[in-house]
Structures are given as structure tokens and as C-alpha cells.
Amino acid sequence: LPMTRGQIFHKCVELSIHLNPGRTAFELVDEAFARLIDRNDGLADFLTSISDIERAEIRSEVSSLLQTFFETFPPLRRAWAPTTELPRKVLLHGGKIVLQGRFDLTIGRPDDLTAGRVLVELKTGRAVPHHLDDLRFYALLETLVVGVPPSLLASFYVDAGRVQIEAVDEDLLASSLKRTSNSLIRLMELRLKRTQPERRPSAACRWCPEAADCKNGQQWLSEAEGVGVW
Template sequence: MAGTATGLLPAQQATLDAIRTPSQQRPVYHNDFAIELRQQSEDALAQVVDTARELDSRGLRIAKRDLAGVFGCEARHLADAEVPFEWSVPTARGTVLHKAVELSIHRPFEPTDGVNAAVERLIADDENLGSFLADSSVGERADLVAGCVALLTRFSETFPPMQRSWRPAAEVKARARLCGGAFVLSGKYDLTLGTPAPMGGPDGGQRAGKVIIDLKTGSRSPTDPEDLRFYALVETLSVGVPPLGVGSFYVAEGRIEHEAVTAEVLDSALRRTVDGIGRLVALRSGDREPRRVPGPPCCWCPISADCGPGQVWLSDPDD
């Protein structure tokens, strides 16, 4: 990410300071780094490839939500997968904000205009969410727009204005196929800044330069750092160069939690991903009895009424 900004508000400057790394301090990776990382991943997954192909011949898709699910309450994760997703004002809020941020990258908007433009684009482009937005009541639409305007205003006051030289991009889809397509790691980055660059010269190498950012409109989750490390792994496997850093930007707080990506971070993400995929394959094939882990998610779990540990927790959550 190149370039500097002047006249920033204190929160904007703090965010910029957290994510900006001078070019000479950015790590350089040899050309075979991602190839070796892919080989490690595929070697570790070899023993579950056949079972995965039986489960889905098109490739078992793995997203950050799947990994978070199997490292939490496995029974709830399986139950959630059976419940059709339904849009609501709270679930739509984040997507509308992301679209408004995406549009604002290319054209400055006042928050209200930006949110209304985002809603109109989603109605036109997103068949699923668009139907909900188009059919929503006047009250629902007003509630959604008001909430997103407040979030976008907060974002504009605490995130530095994005310059073209930073090469900002929003809603970036990424995939990495492993083991001949038996596994497909997938993600969608809310925002990216910067880009890697080849070093050239006789030794070659690639200098990291991209920062991947998740925009968080809700509360913090313990899995947020691990979700971003998974994104760093997907990015490395798909692009061939690790990102410079990853971060969760909590819009209501106006604060970013940033982590520099290193070989050690990627190794940790790889081991967690391989472990999680093994658990997912065993659960979906019926070779593993799902664990039940009671906690706050029991309050909205679809099977809590029939879950013994969940009912015990709900009867006395402070115990």
C-alpha cells in the first residue's frame, strides 16, 4: 500500500498507522513458497480425499464459517446447515454496508446517498437479497437504511479515505482448490488494500503488499483472528504470495485489530484448516458423533429444545 494521507482525524490516523508498513520492511517470499505450502496442505489431507469425494464429487467447499462451526458446537453446526437462511434487517445490514463502501471507493457519496445507492444496486444485482429488499415494508427499509447510514458515517470518520494508489477493492471472492478439486477453500474479503510485487533480479522473489480487512458491524467473536488467518491461507494458495497483513475493523468501535502475516501465521492456519476439514469430513460421513458445547449460542440454536447440555446451560447460564 503506497501513498500517504494528510489532515486525518485521530481515529483515521490510528487505523492507517496500524495497517501501513513501509515498503522496505515488507517481507519477501521465494517463488516456491506457495507451492510448498500447497504441497504441505495436500499431503496432510491425503487420508480424507476419498471420503470427501464420496460426500461431494464437485469438491467439498470449506469456508471460514464451517471451520468456526466444527471448532465450536458441532451439533449446532450440523443443525444450522439444515435450516434455510432467511434475510432480515439485521442480517442484511452488513451486506448493504459492504456494498456502500464498495461504491464509495469509486465515487464519493454522502452516507445517505451511498446507502440508498447500495440498496438499489443490490435490488438490481442480487436475486436473493434483492428480493428481500424489494419486498420489504416501508418501515423495514427505513430501519435498514438508518442503521447503515449510521455505520457508514462511523466508518468514514474512523477509516482513512482510500486513495487510488492503494488499489482498494471490495467484496473480493477468492478460492483455492486442493487435492485435484476434492477440497475448495473459499472466502470473500470485505476489503483489500495494496498488492504484492515481484522483486525481479537474479534471485526473484515476491514482496508482500496486500492487506485483507473484514468489516465487522456486530460484536467481536473469538474466532475473528482465526477467520482472517484462514483468509491469509486462501490468498497465499490462490495468488501465490502471502498477504502483508489481515485485520478486523470494528465499525462501531472505529478500531482495527491488525496482524502481520508471517510464515508462522500461515503454518498455524494450515494446521487448523486441515484439522477442521478432517472433523467436517468425519461429521458429514457419519464417522464422528457431533460434540455438544453449551454456551450463549444455545439461545438461538435450532435444536436447543432437544439438547440436554443446552437446556442445562439455558436454565442457569451464569453457573
């Protein structure tokens, strides 16, 4: 349900930018539901399979989040050139390696070789460390595709109305490049069976498809629940 709520919320933000005249939070949620159900994908199947009460609960939660967003995030002016769900893809070694991502929200644009775009991730849950790593990877993607890095990275936590900002510089891009390179090397070693995969329990166990049969993962989840770790 948290992922579903997040996807619907992001669709609402997208519609709020491009629909004219504007809509209320409840109207945007209705529009988002209709568009997402029409896609005939996994999310659409889920939304049509749940009960009316469950759908109503999701609508209520997303409407509340959206209203909080409108009250705490600056109005997105057209002069800022806001875009939503902006895709970026980098193909390496003839397409054998693909680096890709999709930015929740961007504001501004580069001016020739001067950085001017801000990458914003809209988060409907709690802050976790990998959110920063994701944004730094997006900064690397933007630089490789456009040739100009973004000026700022921002994680906006909707329910708290709080923003976490990080400026983009050479050190950040170099660190992201090193992390990405190390990850690619690790993946290739696993694919070529030059190293063995390790089970490392973490918060990712909450949505891991192997969690039900993983002793280490179940133990971590049990301990995390006991101390209130997200």
C-alpha cells in the first residue's frame, strides 16, 4: 500500500502542473485513479481488485498528502519550467550496460554550460540513507546525458513538509561515479560467478521477494520491529 499511495501521489502532482484550470486535491486524486486504472498494468489490476473501502482509504490518504504538499511546497510557476517523471538513460558498451532513472520533479534548466536544473524527489514515507544515494546517481545520469550537472538535489518529505538539499559539485559526481562503477563490477562478478552472492539483511528485507524463506531476513525484521526501526 505505501508504494501504491506514492505512485498515485506522484501522478496527482504531474496532473496538478499540467491541468488548466487547476483542480482541488480530491479532484486530482479522482483523475489520477482514472488514468492509472486505464493503463492496464499491475497497479491498475491492484486498484480494481481491492474493495471500495480500501480504495476510499487510499483516496483519503493521498488527498491528505496532496493537500499538505500544496500547503508546504512553493507553487510551481510555469516560468520555472517544471517537469515531472523526466527519464534519463545512458547506454554503455553497445547497450550491454544500461544506466537509467526517472526524476520525480525537475525545476529550471541549464543555461548553455551553466548548471540551472534542480532535481527533486518527492517522498511520501520516512527519510532513509539511500535516498541521498539515489539522487547522487541521478545527478550523474543528468551530467552524462545533458553534459551539464544539476545545480541542486532535493528530497522533499511530503508528510513532514521538510526538504533536504545538497549542492552538486565535482566531489559529489566523482563519488557517485565511483559508487556506480563499483556496483557494476560487483554485478559483473556475480553474473560471471567470480564471486558468490551474500545475504545482507537490511530495511530492503521488507519488500524482498525472498524474505519469507530467508532466516537472516526474518530475524532482522523481527528485531527491527521490536526496536521500532523503519
